Every structure is written in structure tokens, then in C-alpha cells.
Amino acid sequence: xxxxxxxxxxxxxxxxxxxxxxxxxxxxxxxxxxxxxxxxxxxxxxxxxxxxxxxxxxxxxxxxxxxxxxxxxxxxxxxxxxxxxxxxxxxxxxxxxxxxxxxxxxxxxxxxxxxxxxxxxxxxxxxxxxxxxxxxxxxxxxxxxxxxxxxxxxxxxxxxxxxxxxxxxxxxxxxxxxxxxxxxxxxxxxxxxxxxxxxxxxxxxxxxxxxxxxxxxxxxxxxxxxxxxxxxxxxxxxxxxxxxxxxxxxxxxxxxxxxxxxxxxxxxxxxxxxxxxxxxxxxxxxxxxxxxxxx
Numbered sequence: 001x002x003x004x005x006x007x008x009x010x011x012x013x014x015x016x017x018x019x020x021x022x023x024x025x026x027x028x029x030x031x032x033x034x035x036x037x038x039x040x041x042x043x044x045x046x047x048x049x050x051x052x053x054x055x056x057x058x059x060x061x062x063x064x065x066x067x068x069x070x071x072x073x074x075x076x077x078x079x080x081x082x083x084x085x086x087x088x089x090x091x092x093x094x095x096x097x098x099x100x101x102x103x104x105x106x107x108x109x110x111x112x113x114x115x116x117x118x119x120x121x122x123x124x125x126x127x128x129x130x131x132x133x134x135x136x137x138x139x140x141x142x143x144x145x146x147x148x149x150x151x152x153x154x155x156x157x158x159x160x161x162x163x164x165x166x167x168x169x170x171x172x173x174x175x176x177x178x179x180x181x182x183x184x185x186x187x188x189x190x191x192x193x194x195x196x197x198x199x200x201x202x203x204x205x206x207x208x209x210x211x212x213x214x215x216x217x218x219x220x221x222x223x224x225x226x227x228x229x230x231x232x233x234x235x236x237x238x239x240x241x242x243x244x245x246x247x248x249x250x251x252x253x254x255x256x257x258x259x260x261x262x263x264x265x266x267x268x269x270x271x272x273x274x275x276x277x278x279x280x281x282x283x284x285x286x287x288x289x290x291x292x293x294x295x
Contacts, residue, residue, distance in 0.1 A: 066100050070108040071140075073098065078117050078128050079144040085130040089118060115141060142233040158234040163279055165227055166212065169219040170259055170275040174268035176220035182264055185214055189256045196248045204248050209235045211256060252278065 074094070077083045091105040109126050112118045116135040118126050134141055145154035188211040195203035209232050216228040255278035262270035 066104050067107050067111075070094075070098060070100055070104060071111045074108060074112060075115070075117060075140060076144050076148065078112070079134075079141060079150070080148040083128050085128050087128040088124075089126045089128065091126075117141070137227070137230060139229050139233045142230070143236065146233075155234075158230065159279075161227075161230055162234055163276075165216070165224060166231065166279060167272045167275045169216045169221070169224055170263070171268040171272040172219040172221055172224070173215055174263050174266050174271045176218050178218065181214055181218050182260070185211060185260050185263070188214070189253065189260055192248070192256065193253055196253060201248065205235065208248075208256075215259070 074083070074089075083089070089109065091102055091109070094100075094105045095102050109118060109120075113120065113126070115138050116133045117129060119129050119133075120126050136142070136145075142154065142158065145151070146158075188207045191207040192204050192211070195201075195207065212231045212235065213228050216231065217225055219225070255274050258274040259271050259278070262268075262274055
């Protein structure tokens with residue numbers, strides 16, 4: 001541990017431990033070691049030293065420029081464990097390391113605080129929070145976990161959640177479907193078929209994601225609809241233990257078509273069964289996914 005980190009952790013332990021609410025980062029002074037000890041920026045292993053310069057060349061994460069890139073970089077470092085729990089995050093050090101302004105750092109830390117990755121404490125500053133505090137359903141955190149050291153666990157957990165969410169959504173959608181949405185679902189299946197024939201994986205994946213998002217939206221359950229981001233994230237980070245959806249082929253396309261037909265016929269049981277067949281799991285996942293229930 002560096003002298004700087006040790007000094008800051010010692011200061012943190014002696015300070016008030018009250019948590020700040022979201023958006024309150026600017027209220028609190030940050031515990032910093034004496035100027036004489038701040039010889040240089042700490043070594044941020046795993047960080048991208050070119051973030052500032054890269055940000056000037058191209059748009060940042062999800063079109064948010066430097067702010068989005070810094071959120072992405074710090075988020076990945078926290079989720080991967082490069083910045084462990086209780087690690088102090090000092091805005092000045094982050095700004096110097098990534099060549100961004102203090103405003104960019106502050107806004108980025110607010111975003112990470114909203115995701116449960118960091119917290120602000122009076123007279124201490126911002127620190128990394130333990131995994132138990134993270135919003136694990138946040139699409140960004142899902143993505144960061146899926147491409148980090150926890151990738152296998154994340155993909156398995158996503159598959160298990162999809163087995164819980166989507167068959168239920170398919171069954172409920174059969175009783176709430178609208179004709180315009182039914183047509184849109186059919187359009188997505190047609191687009192997927194054409195894209196598969198052309199070898200266009202990007203178009204296929206986009207149509208697939210819209211299909212599943214629409215299906216959840218017409219289930220008539222607002223809580224399920226709130227979880228639709230999980231499915232979208234799962235489709236975007238497919239890999240490792242995968243579902244049938246993640247492997248474009250004739251069988252997958254056929255199951256999508258069967259779901260549409262069942263919805264059109266108002267057959268909830270058939271729609272649910274077709275969705276379960278679509279979500280055929282990898283043998284490694286099958287051991288932990290509950291067997292389908294009879295309805």
C-alpha cells in the first residue's frame with residue numbers, strides 16, 4: 001500500500017462514518033494527506049493513462065464524452081477489483097491521472113454514487129463501496145461484470161434471471177397483446193431471418209433485443225417491465241454459458257416464430273413453453289436453473 005493510501009485510510013477510520021445522500025458529494029471536504037506527502041499521483045493499476053487524450057479524439061462511453069469515459073474507466077476498475085472496497089477516491093488525483101477537470105471528476109463520481117459503487121462521507125470523502133451495496137441490476141454494472149473477472153458468474157446469473165422473467169412475461173403477454181405490437185414482433189422475426197441469411201450479426205442482435213424488450217413491455221406487469229433492462233444487457237454481453245437466443249440459427253428463429261404465433265392465438269401456456277425452449281441453457285447452467293413448472 002502506498003504512503004498516500006495508508007495516510008488516507010488512517011484518516012478515514014477516525015472520521016465520522018455517516019453516509020451522504022446522492023448528489024451530496026460537494027458538501028463534504030475530502031480528507032487529504034499533508035502537501036509534503038503528495039509527491040505525485042498514485043499508481044492506478046489497470047487505468048488507461050490515455051483517457052483524456054482519447055476523449056478528445058472520439059466520443060466517450062454512450063456518447064457522453066470525457067464524463068462518460070471516466071465513468072466507464074472508474075466503474076470497470078471498481079467492479080474488476082482494481083479499486084477495492086473502502087479505497088479512497090480523491091478528485092484531484094483522479095483529475096491528474098486522467099487529465100480531466102475537477103468538474104468532470106465530480107460529475108462522474110455522482111454517477112458512480114447513484115449506482116452504489118461509491119459513497120461520500122462527511123470529513124472523509126468518496127470511497128469505494130462493497131459489492132453488497134452495488135446496484136447489480138444497473139445495465140452498466142452488468143456490462144462491467146460480464147467483461148471482468150466475474151464474467152462467468154455474471155453470465156450465469158443473467159441466464160437464471162432470464163429463465164425467471166421471460167417465460168412469465170411470454171405467458172402474461174398472451175392476454176395483453178395489442179395488434180400493433182404483434183405486428184412489430186412479427187417484423188422483428190422477419191428481420192432476424194433476413195439478417196441470419198445475410199450473415200449480419202449486428203442487425204440480428206438488434207432485432208432480437210427489440211423482440212424481447214417488446215415482449216416484456218406487453219406483459220402488462222410494470223415491475224417486469226422495469227426489469228427489461230436486464231434482458232437487454234444479457235443479450236449485449238452474451239458469451240460463456242449462453243442461451244439459444246445468443247446463437248442465431250434456424251431453431252432459435254423457429255422458437256421466436258412460435259412465440260409470436262402463440263401470442264396471436266392468446267395461448268399463454270404455449271408462449272411460455274416456446275420461450276423456455278428458446279432459452280435452452282448451457283449444461284453448466286442447467287444444473288442450477290429450476291425445471292419448468294407445469295401450469
